[in-house]
Amino acid sequence: MTLMVRLSDCTPPGLAAFLRSQKVTPxxxxxxxxxxLFTQHAHFSAEDVFNEVNKSDAVVSKATVYNTLGLFVERGLIKKxxxxxxxxxxDSNVAPHHHFYDLDSGKIQDIEPDQISLKEVPDLPDGTCLASVEVVVRVRKQ
Amino acid sequence: MTLMVRLSDCTPPGLAAFLRSQKVTPxxxxxxxxxxLFTQHAHFSAEDVFNEVNKSDAVVSKATVYNTLGLFVERGLIKKxxxxxxxxxxDSNVAPHHHFYDLDSGKIQDIEPDQISLKEVPDLPDGTCLASVEVVVRVRKQ
DNA sequence: TTATAGAGTTAGACTTATTCTAAGTCTAAC
DNA sequence: GTTAGACTTAGAATAAGTCTAACTCTATAA
Known part of the structure; x- marks a missing residue:
């Protein structure tokens, strides 16, 4: 269920098998x-996906784009x-990593996990368990 | 210009002097x-501020709330x-610190800076300089 | 003081991302 | 093949945030 496995076969039957394996009707x-999402490493907005998927002949509605992105997040196939x-x-890269965000251009870039890491995870608030740790390094021109 | 200084006098004249010192017409x-914002440590949405400021007799428009929050961010008095x-x-706490975000309740909580810190800052993308580093630890019930 | 320029404020219209709704279509299990 | 329920859809609805154009205040200079 890592990124490598997913990327190994991005033909329609390969993707269909992958989705089925994740309990998602293809x-x-x-x-x-x-x-x-799975044939390239990139950061997509819902609008990006909508435009991309409707660039060729396929026509997928906005609602389905949002539904599908939500479903994929729920299944852990992508991350918000x-x-x-x-x-x-x-982000179709669900491996642990973090992000640069360029305030001027709005571009997102991965930070490899070995490039940044936390000294220690803080004590969580009572009655809670860890869901995720996200580091965003904001940068600007110059 | 730290939080302590600001909190030392939250009377209207004290706040006015503080704003003036930050080149903000009071x-x-x-x-x-x-x-x-400055008499309590908390995390406010624009709507929270709007409701709070209009709870008593004062009437401040939505546009002014957004303008003012934007101006205060620009001047470094608060952080997004x-x-x-x-x-x-x-967040009226502009000292370096990070956040817990409870996915179930939507509540934000500070993480004290000594509770978490980065081993190293990654190499920034070419032509950029650091603006901020933000760590969000998402937690959920249980 | 008072006049004035420009900064600040306002209501409400507008924009934009996202969600909802209700009706129609497809999938898969029998 | 039927059928129940899952999926998709267009378009309306929602909600955060921005814009506009008219009005009001602030503070500086005379």
Whole structure:
């Protein structure tokens, strides 16, 4: 269930098998979206995915794009990245890593996990368990 | 210009002097908003500030709330906190620290700086300089 | 003081990301 | 093949945040 496994076969049948293995019914729309997400490392907004998936002949509605991204997040196939105050990005790299966010260009870049790491994880608030640790390094021109 | 200095005098004249020292003209609306932000440690959404400031007799418009929060961020008096996918929070604690975000309740909590810290800052992308480093530890019930 | 320029504020319209709704379509299990 | 329920859809709805254009205040100079 790592990124490598997913990327090993990005043909429609390969993606369909992968989705099935994740208990996701592989519909035509989901395959189109999966193809976009899993054949390249990038950070997509919902709008990016919508534009990309509808660039060719395929037509997938906005609602389905949001539904599918939400489902994939729920299944752990992609991760939400909250770096921009106005929209959510989605990252098909679910391995532990962090992000640069360029305030001027709005571009997101991965920070490799060995490039940054926490000295210690703080004591969590009572009655809670860890969900994720996200580091965002904001940079600007110059 | 630390939090301590600011909190030492939260009377209207004290706040007015503080704003003036930060090159911010102390209007009635800004004083009302500053009072809310600087007399307690908390994380406010724009809506929180709007409700709080209009709870008593004062009436401050939504536009002014957004303008003022933006101005205070620009002047470094408060910080934006991006932890929630749908709205921005503002933190009157500008000292270096990080945040817990409870996915179930939506509550934000400070992580003291000695509780977490980075082993090393990664090499920044070419042509950029550091703006900020933000760590968000997401937790959930249990 | 008072006049004035420009900074600040306002209501409400607007924009934009995201969610909802209700009706139609597909999938898969029998 | 039927069928129940999962999936998709267009478009309406929601909600955070921004914009506009008119009005009001602040503070500086005379």
């Amino acid at each position: 519909t035509a729309q989901r395959l189109n979206i999966a193809q976009i 990245v909250l770096v921009d105050p106005v929209k959510v990005f989605y | 209007t009635a609306q800004r004083l009302n908003i500053a009072q809310i 906190v991006l932890v929630d996918p749908v709205k921005v929070f503002y």
